[in-house]
Amino acid sequence: MYGLFFQNIAKHIQLNSAEELQLKSKLHFKNVAKNEPLLKIGEHCRTIYFVDKGCLRIYQNHENGDETNILFCPENWWACDIMSFSLGTPATYAIEALEDGEVIGIDLKDLEELYMEIPKLERFFRILFQNGFALYQNRLTLALSTSAEIRYTLFNKQYPMLINRISQKHIASYLGITPVFLSIIRKRKL
Amino acid sequence: MYGLFFQNIAKHIQLNSAEELQLKSKLHFKNVAKNEPLLKIGEHCRTIYFVDKGCLRIYQNHENGDETNILFCPENWWACDIMSFSLGTPATYAIEALEDGEVIGIDLKDLEELYMEIPKLERFFRILFQNGFALYQNRLTLALSTSAEIRYTLFNKQYPMLINRISQKHIASYLGITPVFLSIIRKRKL
DNA sequence: CGCGACGTTGATTTGCCTCAACGATTGTGG
DNA sequence: CCACAATCGTTGAGGCAAATCAACGTCGCG
Numbered sequence: 001m002y003g004l005f006f007q008n009i010a011k012h013i014q015l016n017s018a019e020e021l022q023l024k025s026k027l028h029f030k031n032v033a034k035n036e037p038l039l040k041i042g043e044h045c046r047t048i049y050f051v052d053k054g055c056l057r058i059y060q061n062h063e064n065g066d067e068t069n070i071l072f073c074p075e076n077w078w079a080c081d082i083m084s085f086s087l088g089t090p091a092t093y094a095i096e097a098l099e100d101g102e103v104i105g106i107d108l109k110d111l112e113e114l115y116m117e118i119p120k121l122e123r124f125f126r127i128l129f130q131n132g133f134a135l136y137q138n139r140l141t142l143a144l145s146t147s148a149e150i151r152y153t154l155f156n157k158q159y160p161m162l163i164n165r166i167s168q169k170h171i172a173s174y175l176g177i178t179p180v181f182l183s184i185i186r187k188r189k190l
Numbered sequence: 191m192y193g194l195f196f197q198n199i200a201k202h203i204q205l206n207s208a209e210e211l212q213l214k215s216k217l218h219f220k221n222v223a224k225n226e227p228l229l230k231i232g233e234h235c236r237t238i239y240f241v242d243k244g245c246l247r248i249y250q251n252h253e254n255g256d257e258t259n260i261l262f263c264p265e266n267w268w269a270c271d272i273m274s275f276s277l278g279t280p281a282t283y284a285i286e287a288l289e290d291g292e293v294i295g296i297d298l299k300d301l302e303e304l305y306m307e308i309p310k311l312e313r314f315f316r317i318l319f320q321n322g323f324a325l326y327q328n329r330l331t332l333a334l335s336t337s338a339e340i341r342y343t344l345f346n347k348q349y350p351m352l353i354n355r356i357s358q359k360h361i362a363s364y365l366g367i368t369p370v371f372l373s374i375i376r377k378r379k380l
Numbered sequence: 381c382g383c384g385a386c387g388t389t390g391a392t393t394t395g396c397c398t399c400a401a402c403g404a405t406t407g408t409g410g
Numbered sequence: 411c412c413a414c415a416a417t418c419g420t421t422g423a424g425g426c427a428a429a430t431c432a433a434c435g436t437c438g439c440g
Contacts, residue, residue, distance in 0.1 A: 060331050068335040070327060083324045086317075093327075119309050126316035127276075129323045134273045136326035137260060137283075141250050143333040144366030145258045148428070168387065176334030181428055183388055337395075358419065371396055373420055 003052035004076050005104055012127045013120045022117060026110040032097040039095040045084035047105040051077050054101015058093050069174040072162060148177045149185050193242035194266050195294055202317045203310045212307060216300040222287040229285040235274035237295040241267050244291015248283050259364040262352060338367045339375050
């Protein structure tokens with residue numbers, strides 16, 4: 001039932017059975033269908049999601065109707081609009097399911113209580129955000145200093161399991177290029 | 191002597207005087223000269239720096255000799271190569287002073303002890319990395335979806351105090367463009 | 381079956397880069 | 411304090427990376 005959830009937690013902290021029980025009492029389970037929105041822009045992001053099955057995308061949309069996928073969240077990842085979640089501001093990112101799947105949510109209020117009750121969780125999320133920080137830092141460096149073709153090659157190496165799961169349209173957006181140009185790059189590499 | 195340091199801490203947590211004393215005992219003060227390196231690529235990043243005066247840059251260099259500035263750290267910011275610091279791997283980012291200034295360092299080992307002694311610090315750095323995460327997320331979205339001209343305009347608005355402090359060469363690198371093209375953009379905007 | 385979204389391909393345009401030359405500024409050694 | 415070198419910012423010419431626009435075949439879905 002809890003799938004990968006407690007394994008994921010155990011990567012950084014160890015909970016005793018009382019703490020595990022306490023945490024379990026705050027979890028919400030949710031089945032999501034392909035294309036189902038979990039967060040819309042302008043809403044207040046009240047929940048942080050752990051992906052147990054399926055894949056989410058976090059994205060922003062622009063005036064002209066275009067979208068930018070900022071992150072794919074397959075199994076074992078976490079997803080939320082962090083600014084909206086922590087500051088209570090309207091979300092500037094949207095979250096949507098790319099596949100049917102299952103997520104586990106923790107509500108903001110519950111998380112704040114949990115931080116008090118299980119201080120180790122503060123450590124867990126410190127490490128989680130620290131890793132996310134490093135991840136984005138590297139992607140930013142790549143985006144600023146390398147060509148689309150190199151970024152696509154690296155994406156292939158780093159996330160081979162996603163290549164055939166996610167449409168090229170969405171991968172192109174993640175790489176910051178148009179689907180047309182991604183198609184050209186792919187042809188070149190054959 | 192502690193300058194902006196404890197104000198910065200107080201933005202997210204409150205320390206009692208015993209805790210403050212304990213923290214003070216772990217701080218290292220350092221004067222830095224313009225162009226002085228604080229971390230070189232390949233070294234193990236053992237210290238996280240708080241900038242009290244002056245300005246640092248965090249950057250990566252590429253095979254061809256080019257550099258990419260990933261972040262400027264003026265007064266009241268923190269700087270380290272987070273992956274190297276937390277995992278003990280060789281640094282992939284370098285840190286260097288852009289101006290004469292003063293920094294306050296906390297060593298990794300001391301920080302780990304401090305996390306035990308003052309669990310609130312875990313919260314402080316959780317929030318710090320959470321904010322950094324959000325900052326990079328936004329910059330990545332910008333880098334992927336907007337033109338250099340727009341990015342320069344936003345940089346102007348967001349960091350007006352840095353525009354006349356940092357050479358165009360470094361700003362261009364931060365924006366992911368060449369100094370030549372930045373010059374063209376600036377001319378356009380007159 | 382028929383419609384709409386997707387991926388491909390070609391023609392053309394645009395954003396940004398490279399290379400090179402030139403003053404202006406900064407830094408350095410004598 | 412001057413002279414010289416080195417670095418910086420600007421400008422112009424030309425080139426490449428990636429975008430736009432448009433047309434077409436394919437596929438999934440109602």
